Amino acid sequence: MIAAPATPNRATxxxxxxxxxxxxxxxxxxxxxxxxxxxxxxxGGQINLANTLVRSVALGMVAVGQTLVILGGSLDLSVxxxxxxxxxxxxxxxxxxxxxxxxxxxxxxxxxxxxxLANGLIITGLGVNPFIATLGMALVLRGILNSSFDNFAGAxxxxxxxxxxxSIGPVPxxxxxxxxxxxxxxxxxxxxxxxxxxxxxxxxxxxxRLSGVRSARALxxxxxxxxxxxxxxxxxxxxxLRAGAPWVGxxxxxxxxxxxxxxxxxTALSGGKGGVLGTVAGVLILSLLDNLFNQLEVNTxxxxxxxxxxxxxxxxxxxMRSYRSRP
Amino acid sequence: MTNVDLSTSTxxxxxxxxxxxxxxxxxxxxxxxxxxxxxxxxxxxxDLDVMAGEVHxxxxxxxxxxxxxxxxxxxxxxxxxxxxxxDGEEVRFGHPRQAQxxxxxxxxxxxxxxxxxxxxxxxxxxxxxxxxPVVDNRAMEEATARLLAELGVQGSISPGSxxxxxxxxxxxxxxxxxxxxxxxxxxxxxxxxxxxxxxxxDALFERVRLLQQRGLAVLYIxxxxxxxxxxxxxxxxxxxxxxxxxxxxxxxxxxxLVRMMVGRELDHYFPPRATASEIGDVRLQVGSGAxxxxxxxxxxxxxxxxxxxxxxxGAGRTEVARALFxxxxxxxxxxxLNGKPVRIRSPRQAIRSGIGFLTEDRKLEGxxxxxxxxxxxxxxxxxxxxxxxxxxxxxxAPSVLDLARRVELRAASLEQEVRYLSxxxxxxxxxxxxxxxxxxxxxxxxxxxxxxxxxxxGIHELMRELARSGAAILMISSELPEVIGxxxxxxxxxxxxxxxxxxxxxxxxxxxxxxxxxxxxxxxA
Numbered sequence: 001m002i003a004a005p006a007t008p009n010r011a012t013x014x015x016x017x018x019x020x021x022x023x024x025x026x027x028x029x030x031x032x033x034x035x036x037x038x039x040x041x042x043x044g045g046q047i048n049l050a051n052t053l054v055r056s057v058a059l060g061m062v063a064v065g066q067t068l069v070i071l072g073g074s075l076d077l078s079v080x081x082x083x084x085x086x087x088x089x090x091x092x093x094x095x096x097x098x099x100x101x102x103x104x105x106x107x108x109x110x111x112x113x114x115x116x117l118a119n120g121l122i123i124t125g126l127g128v129n130p131f132i133a134t135l136g137m138a139l140v141l142r143g144i145l146n147s148s149f150d151n152f153a154g155a156x157x158x159x160x161x162x163x164x165x166x167s168i169g170p171v172p173x174x175x176x177x178x179x180x181x182x183x184x185x186x187x188x189x190x191x192x193x194x195x196x197x198x199x200x201x202x203x204x205x206x207x208x209r210l211s212g213v214r215s216a217r218a219l220x221x222x223x224x225x226x227x228x229x230x231x232x233x234x235x236x237x238x239x240x241l242r243a244g245a246p247w248v249g250x251x252x253x254x255x256x257x258x259x260x261x262x263x264x265x266x267t268a269l270s271g272g273k274g275g276v277l278g279t280v281a282g283v284l285i286l287s288l289l290d291n292l293f294n295q296l297e298v299n300t301x302x303x304x305x306x307x308x309x310x311x312x313x314x315x316x317x318x319x320m321r322s323y324r325s326r327p
Numbered sequence: 328m329t330n331v332d333l334s335t336s337t338x339x340x341x342x343x344x345x346x347x348x349x350x351x352x353x354x355x356x357x358x359x360x361x362x363x364x365x366x367x368x369x370x371x372x373x374d375l376d377v378m379a380g381e382v383h384x385x386x387x388x389x390x391x392x393x394x395x396x397x398x399x400x401x402x403x404x405x406x407x408x409x410x411x412x413x414d415g416e417e418v419r420f421g422h423p424r425q426a427q428x429x430x431x432x433x434x435x436x437x438x439x440x441x442x443x444x445x446x447x448x449x450x451x452x453x454x455x456x457x458x459x460p461v462v463d464n465r466a467m468e469e470a471t472a473r474l475l476a477e478l479g480v481q482g483s484i485s486p487g488s489x490x491x492x493x494x495x496x497x498x499x500x501x502x503x504x505x506x507x508x509x510x511x512x513x514x515x516x517x518x519x520x521x522x523x524x525x526x527x528x529d530a531l532f533e534r535v536r537l538l539q540q541r542g543l544a545v546l547y548i549x550x551x552x553x554x555x556x557x558x559x560x561x562x563x564x565x566x567x568x569x570x571x572x573x574x575x576x577x578x579x580x581x582x583x584l585v586r587m588m589v590g591r592e593l594d595h596y597f598p599p600r601a602t603a604s605e606i607g608d609v610r611l612q613v614g615s616g617a618x619x620x621x622x623x624x625x626x627x628x629x630x631x632x633x634x635x636x637x638x639x640x641g642a643g644r645t646e647v648a649r650a651l652f653x654x655x656x657x658x659x660x661x662x663x664l665n666g667k668p669v670r671i672r673s674p675r676q677a678i679r680s681g682i683g684f685l686t687e688d689r690k691l692e693g694x695x696x697x698x699x700x701x702x703x704x705x706x707x708x709x710x711x712x713x714x715x716x717x718x719x720x721x722x723x724a725p726s727v728l729d730l731a732r733r734v735e736l737r738a739a740s741l742e743q744e745v746r747y748l749s750x751x752x753x754x755x756x757x758x759x760x761x762x763x764x765x766x767x768x769x770x771x772x773x774x775x776x777x778x779x780x781x782x783x784x785g786i787h788e789l790m791r792e793l794a795r796s797g798a799a800i801l802m803i804s805s806e807l808p809e810v811i812g813x814x815x816x817x818x819x820x821x822x823x824x825x826x827x828x829x830x831x832x833x834x835x836x837x838x839x840x841x842x843x844x845x846x847x848x849x850x851x852a
Binding site for chain 1: 427
């Protein structure tokens with residue numbers, strides 16, 4: 001028998017991972033950072049990296065969840081309202097009482113799992129297009145929220161606000177939480193059967209099915225995980241605001257912005273290609289731009305125009321790149 | 328958890344043994360397999376048996392039922408009647424998964440690989456070696472490396488490369504490795520050489536022989552008789568869903584085999600062919616056209632004539648049509664319309680130049696199914712901006728009505744959605760679309776596929792009438808009787824180029840010999 005060739009070692013594998021699209025996106029990130037910081041300093045402003053990062057956390061966690069569903073060929077338009085549901089329910093249940101903290105957290109996690117399960121089952125079981133299924137979920141959640149709560153409901157105890165404001169040395173808790181979410185998602189995608197199957201389903205559901213993959217299961221799992229990232233985001237936001245209100249999610253624009261971050265990070269909207277590391281870069285690019293526009297006091301409407309142009313231009317560049325490299 | 332046997336070398340050697348298994352009981356025995364689709368019989372009581380360590384070829388014309396038979400073996404279709412025996416025991420495959428578990432692996436013409444995933448990830452998709460939920464990437468890549476080493480390609484294909492970076496031949500090797508990873512005992516290869524270069528074909532053959540020596544039974548589906556004779560021990564010939572015979576490959580000559588494949592009667596009358604005076608100037612001419620796998624494509628079509636374009640699946644006939652119509656335009660060579668050189672870079676330009684294309688897949692490419700007869704008939708014309716869109720339907724009606732009359736359309740009304748029409752009438756709507764643009768060069772790709780016999784004759788009459796009124800028609804068809812019955816001249820394609828031209832009334836055997844590349848002259852039976 002012929003000797004089996006050596007499998008590439010970890011170093012070459014890691015290099016191969018980095019040398020592809022992800023490297024390109026981080027190159028773009030570095031460029032955006034240099035340009036925006038240059039402009040800020042030139043205008044006599046100050047760079048506040050920690051601040052930029054903390055402001056990336058909320059969008060970042062949702063975007064990581066969004067990455068999972070998009071990789072599987074799905075989508076979640078209801079994330080913003082899921083964030084609101086968590087924020088409102090957490091402060092409503094806790095009512096400023098430290099003893100009710102765990103109860104509040106348990107309830108919002110349970111609600112999150114239920115919403116993710118419902119999204120996943122509607123998409124896989126009833127065969128409803130993910131766009132419509134999660135748009136419907138968004139409307140339902142919005143209706144329930146707005147009919148039950150006018151404004152801030154209850155409050156979280158001061159202890160809970162540590163999540164939003166506390167830190168270990170110079171590193172805020174929230175950034176550690178975000179890193180943990182990224183790490184877990186990266187590990188799931190790279191090293192578990194769930195992750196492998198998710199990529200396969202997004203790449204070609206037919207091929208996945210013919211290879212014996214239970215595609216519904218993996219997709220439902222991705223939706224539940226996505227909802228859990230919304231729960232974490234909701235908890236983070238309510239810890240900073242002290243109380244939740246129905247508008248915190250939609251005002252943060254997490255729905256479309258999370259999708260923009262995912263796509264900006266190089267993940268194909270049709271699924272099967274990409275990953276969370278790219279999404280992190282996408283989120284940071286959006287935050288850096290935000291920070292730049294704020295420091296330069298760019299008009300709000302002009303800000304929207306600029307961000308829109310940048311997102312579309314970036315995706316057009318990716319698409320041209322992959323078009324040209326086609327055989 | 329799925330139990331994956333990673334020691335593939337034992338999987339290859341444990342079955343059968345290389346010295347030829349017991350000749351008594353075939354490894355695979357298919358008995359009386361019968362199948363019809365929508366009442367149309369595709370297979371009629373077909374028998375097939377394969378020994379361990381044997382390469383058994385299955386040959387036949389397009390539509391003879393080869394692929395259906397293999398899909399039944401692989402569990403993708405269920406037979407209406409008949410049984411499958413493995414090692415003498417009857418098995419039933421309700422799902423491809425069950426066939427795989429019994430050691431039946433099939434490599435389809437279109438590969439089932441995920442381009443963005445690595446070789447190892449593709450091979451073990453759905454059966455990843457894992458500890459709990461965590462995939463053992465190292466074990467997976469090592470097992471893949473072993474599989475690739477078995478096939479002798481460990482140097483050229485790395486388990487960690489994304490599949491999109493591989494050549495077609497390498498992707499096929501990955502498919503073979505995937506098939507073997509199921510501990511295959513029976514490997515079905517459906518037209519495996521269709522996309523390969525001669526050098527790659529040789530490498531594939533070596534691999535097939537290696538598998539054969541290890542006791543696998545290989546079912547080899549191919550149009551290419553040269554390959555069939557080179558590889559196989561026995562050959563089963565199918566024709567029109569029936570088994571003609573199973574012969575030892577050293578006991579039959581290629582010419583005899585071709586006769587077995589094609590020998591049949593014409594089943595309906597065709598309209599009379601064009602007379603010399605009806606054939607006019609050259610409307611369409613291609614010189615040395617090339618794109619993708621097409622090369623040195625030379626052809627001309629004159630006003631008033633129907634030129635048949637014959638060839639085996641994968642020879643490049645549809646590609647010629649798509650190149651002419653600007654879908655994937657020729658990148659080299661000269662195209663002339665009515666004697667003037669043109670460069671057609673898009674379908675829009677082709678339509679403006681007076682070309683119409685009736686595609687092979689009527690429902691996907693020819694029609695917008697949920698729209699009306701009227702909207703479909705005017706689709707191409709409107710895209711040119713020549714139909715006044717705002718005009719009320721009443722005023723538009725006469726012209727569409729004329730078109731419908733010309734093609735003898737049978738529909739409840741012009742507002743009927745085309746999805747409710749029969750295949751023949753749908754094809755007439757596509758034809759009306761091109762009559763609306765006054766196309767003078769018409770390309771028909773499988774004009775009567777899936778159309779019942781009566782409607783077929785109607786389409787044939789229409790094509791001839793169009794030719795008589797001055798249109799130049801290029802007709803691609805896999806049905807030899809249609810090619811012979813309709814064409815004023817016949818071009819035969821092989822391997823991406825025009826292999827030769829035959830006059831009207833050529834025999835099926837002449838066409839098949841050109842199409843397969845067999846040199847031996849066949850004495851007319």
